[in-house]
Amino acid sequence: MSPVTPATPPSQPIRQALDRCEPLTRLTQRLRESTERLEAVRPLLPLPMRGLVRSGPLDAEGWTILADNGAVAAKLRHMVPALQQRLESAGWPAVLIRVKVLGGA
Numbered sequence: 001m002s003p004v005t006p007a008t009p010p011s012q013p014i015r016q017a018l019d020r021c022e023p024l025t026r027l028t029q030r031l032r033e034s035t036e037r038l039e040a041v042r043p044l045l046p047l048p049m050r051g052l053v054r055s056g057p058l059d060a061e062g063w064t065i066l067a068d069n070g071a072v073a074a075k076l077r078h079m080v081p082a083l084q085q086r087l088e089s090a091g092w093p094a095v096l097i098r099v100k101v102l103g104g105a
Helices: 014-020 022-044 070-089
Strands: 053-059 062-067 096-101
16 A cells, blocks of 8 residues: 555746735846846946846845945945946936945945
């Protein structure tokens, strides 16, 4: 006699699950917008920096750009006015741009 296993509920594609959950839908949208913002400003970054910068959280207060180290973060902070101008000229609403070092406080 084989052991009885409980019935497994039918699985649904992750996309359907995300689409049905409003908080996850908003999170997915913010993640996508954060990535799109970084792609909009990436051409302004010096080539050696491009691989050292990541898109970070986008929330009601602003957008965070994550830098791999302090030197990259310092350069990004100097570039914030140009980055804001690029985003606004690309049609993004004006938001505060924060720069943080990955793994830093």
